[in-house]
Amino acid sequence: MNEKVRVLISEEEVESRICEMGKEISEYYQGESVHLVSVLKGGVFFTCELAKRLTVPVSIDFMSVSSYGNDTKSSGVVKVIKDLDEAIEGKNVLVVEDIVDSGRTLSYLLENLKSRKPKSLRLCTLLDKPDRRVTDVHVDYTGFAIPDEFVVGYGLDYMQQYRNLPYVGVVEL
Ligand code: IMP
Ligand code: MG
Numbered sequence: 001m002n003e004k005v006r007v008l009i010s011e012e013e014v015e016s017r018i019c020e021m022g023k024e025i026s027e028y029y030q031g032e033s034v035h036l037v038s039v040l041k042g043g044v045f046f047t048c049e050l051a052k053r054l055t056v057p058v059s060i061d062f063m064s065v066s067s068y069g070n071d072t073k074s075s076g077v078v079k080v081i082k083d084l085d086e087a088i089e090g091k092n093v094l095v096v097e098d099i100v101d102s103g104r105t106l107s108y109l110l111e112n113l114k115s116r117k118p119k120s121l122r123l124c125t126l127l128d129k130p131d132r133r134v135t136d137v138h139v140d141y142t143g144f145a146i147p148d149e150f151v152v153g154y155g156l157d158y159m160q161q162y163r164n165l166p167y168v169g170v171v172e173l
Helices: 011-028 043-052 104-114
Strands: 004-009 034-040 058-066 079-082 092-100 120-128 141-145 168-172
Touching: 011 043, 011 120, 011 141, 034 043, 034 104, 043 058, 043 092, 058 104, 092 104, 104 120
Parallel strands: 034 058, 034 092, 092 120, 120 141
Antiparallel strands: 004 168, 058 079
């Protein structure tokens, strides 16, 4: 690995923002419980930190979808690699994702989940690159809107590396 990683959002900034998001989300679901659908693999780090900041009852499930496959970019077809373990019918589902980029993955995922009749369905992402959007996606909670740069850390990878960085950084090749 010869790449350098420049810090874009420090560990302290990420964590204090997640704290704020936790408060906002807890207020929204006051008196209800929330079922987190964490998108593997990148969404896991954010999901864990966010879940710790929620004060309403929380359950968690995981789903894995392919986003950058061979035909994905052109066709917008997304493949489910690992489905949820439990049904979501009647639940307040909050999808927790690392980043919304083109929006293709999320728009597919949200449609897919919607068809399973949850009580409510919302989307929470740590990072958003609005300039890159190809498919319209309604994001309910965004940690940080970032410029169009390739980022790693806090779950995000470059060739499966750097997910474990405690901050968000830009890879300089
Ligand atoms: P979308 O379907 O284009 O929105 O793709 C979203 C997925 O692409 C994310 O869940 C990430 O796995 C990946 N991705 C998009 N931008 C980045 C980035 O800057 N760094 C690492 N992964 C990214
Ligand atoms: Mg992802």
